Amino acid sequence: MAKETLLSLENASVHYGGVRAIDNVTLKVDEHELIALMGPNGAGKSTVLKALIGLAPLSRGQVRWHGVAIKPKTHEMVARGIAYVPQGRQVFKSLTVLENLELGGYTLNNRSATKANIESVLHLFPSLREKLSHKAGLLSGGQQQMLTIARGLVADPKILLLDEPSLGLAPKVVKEVFEKIAEIHRERCIAVVVVEHSIKSVLAIATRVFVLSRGSVVLEGSPDSIDSEALHRVFLGQS
Amino acid sequence: MDYAVHILTMIAITGIAAVSLNLLIGETGLVSVAQAAFAGIGAYGMTLLMLHAGIPFLAAALFSALIAGAIALIIGAIFLSLREVYYVFGTVGLNMIVWAILLNWDSLTRGPLGIPGITRPEVLGISFADNTAFLILCAVVLLAVFAAHYAIMKSNFGRVLHAVREDEEAIAVLGYKTEVYKIVIFVISAALVAFSGSLYATYLSYINPSAFTVNDSIFILAIVILGGLGSAYGAIVGTCMLVGAFEALRFIGFPASIAGDMRQVFYGLILILFMLYLPRGLFGKFRI
Numbered sequence A: 001m002a003k004e005t006l007l008s009l010e011n012a013s014v015h016y017g018g019v020r021a022i023d024n025v026t027l028k029v030d031e032h033e034l035i036a037l038m039g040p041n042g043a044g045k046s047t048v049l050k051a052l053i054g055l056a057p058l059s060r061g062q063v064r065w066h067g068v069a070i071k072p073k074t075h076e077m078v079a080r081g082i083a084y085v086p087q088g089r090q091v092f093k094s095l096t097v098l099e100n101l102e103l104g105g106y107t108l109n110n111r112s113a114t115k116a117n118i119e120s121v122l123h124l125f126p127s128l129r130e131k132l133s134h135k136a137g138l139l140s141g142g143q144q145q146m147l148t149i150a151r152g153l154v155a156d157p158k159i160l161l162l163d164e165p166s167l168g169l170a171p172k173v174v175k176e177v178f179e180k181i182a183e184i185h186r187e188r189c190i191a192v193v194v195v196e197h198s199i200k201s202v203l204a205i206a207t208r209v210f211v212l213s214r215g216s217v218v219l220e221g222s223p224d225s226i227d228s229e230a231l232h233r234v235f236l237g238q239s
Numbered sequence B: 001m002d003y004a005v006h007i008l009t010m011i012a013i014t015g016i017a018a019v020s021l022n023l024l025i026g027e028t029g030l031v032s033v034a035q036a037a038f039a040g041i042g043a044y045g046m047t048l049l050m051l052h053a054g055i056p057f058l059a060a061a062l063f064s065a066l067i068a069g070a071i072a073l074i075i076g077a078i079f080l081s082l083r084e085v086y087y088v089f090g091t092v093g094l095n096m097i098v099w100a101i102l103l104n105w106d107s108l109t110r111g112p113l114g115i116p117g118i119t120r121p122e123v124l125g126i127s128f129a130d131n132t133a134f135l136i137l138c139a140v141v142l143l144a145v146f147a148a149h150y151a152i153m154k155s156n157f158g159r160v161l162h163a164v165r166e167d168e169e170a171i172a173v174l175g176y177k178t179e180v181y182k183i184v185i186f187v188i189s190a191a192l193v194a195f196s197g198s199l200y201a202t203y204l205s206y207i208n209p210s211a212f213t214v215n216d217s218i219f220i221l222a223i224v225i226l227g228g229l230g231s232a233y234g235a236i237v238g239t240c241m242l243v244g245a246f247e248a249l250r251f252i253g254f255p256a257s258i259a260g261d262m263r264q265v266f267y268g269l270i271l272i273l274f275m276l277y278l279p280r281g282l283f284g285k286f287r288i
């Protein structure tokens, strides 16, 4: 059965002032895919996610939702079922873990649905359950990252966009985070786009890989089809 | 005794303005330098409605608070979607414009001459002509504003405001229309401070534009920063200290005009010292 394309970027370019962040990027997110978006610093990975969620306006090209060209506004994209977890663990430090999770249920517009979803999300993150009444700012880095992902899931999204969930975490914690992402993908049957630096951890779980370099897609395919030498050349800046 | 009642009344009136500013700068992270403008709109609105239309104090004060809220809605819709610096300059500009209108629209406001003869209110049949009775009225209003502040910040709405203060983008990407939240709290704050302007007018029985300048807005800002951002309680303590200091300067024999100038030097100094050494203020949870 052919999978349906949920969300796509078509020949998209984004400029910040005079700086071209991405150029002519085309990328499709199909149902239940786990896409790895890789590339060196400044390649434009975060910008691709921001374009998809409506935080970075396109100077050229299009965003499509179920094949229809749209003008992405952030709150509408969230309402359509896209959750975005930005780079750099943005928990609300002065609020408790539970309050952070509750804020994630805004688009459900329904207290009991939010409660039920938090309950089901906590099954995935048992370590958060013990800390529900703690201030989020007091969690460890790994726990904060888990919380931002969990908060994104409360809205019961169809697509989860994750920007460098491993940033600044110890290797052991990175492994946990990626196991969790794989589990979410498996159990919740949602599409995931994850931006990642660490090649090994993400190639192990991805179903498709995009490699960006200087704003353009330079490699694309299934994880097995990606030539590891070519990949290393990109990261060393030789391509 | 009379003097103590006077100081306490000034503290209660200014405290309302400070608590309502804390909703903006302390809880939501929105600096506003237009509180005096909204107080002026409240004071003049109430006075004109009472003197010319014969509307009783409470109705006039509530109506002029509504007008202030409506103006805040328009201004907020224009400025709050802009980047923070532009928004702050927008509030400064608004205050200057409102002040200029009060000063120059002679036929309505009598310009620099001001409006005398504003009578003390009678609310629900009770007269507040007596100073002590008026103080009680002001204290009750302050208490109500304090309670409203508490209720707002305990609600879901208040939680989103806190999230906006911490990280607006992070809350926006959860689907919240943060502009709407910012505009609503801007309107609430404007309406509350307008009400304190009405109390001010009927207390002194005379208003002129010089009480509603950018300087006066900065004064309220200084109070909130001194008391500590994010603390309604701190805002009231800050009010006691700064209003108390000003009145004390007059008490030890400084002529009012010199006390006024001293006051500005004093507040400027407090702002600078707190920014340097105690950016959280006395009871604050956050830095500016």
Ligand SMILES: Nc1ncnc2c1ncn2[C@@H]1O[C@H](COP(=O)(O)OP(=O)(O)OP(=O)(O)O)[C@@H](O)[C@H]1O
Residues within 6 Å of the ligand: A016, A017, A019, A020, A021, A022, A039, A040, A041, A042, A043, A044, A045, A046, A047, A048, A087
């Ligand atoms: N707000 C901005 N203003 C100006 N330039 C920006 C802005 N955000 C990103 N850029 C530029 O756009 C380019 C792509 O940035 P982007 O953040 O998308 O890269 P990235 O691949 O996510 O990098 P990293 O791995 O460091 O997170 C970079 O050259 C960056 O300097």
Ligand SMILES: [Mg+2]
Residues within 6 Å of the ligand: A045, A046, A047, A087, A163, A164
């Ligand atoms: Mg990035």
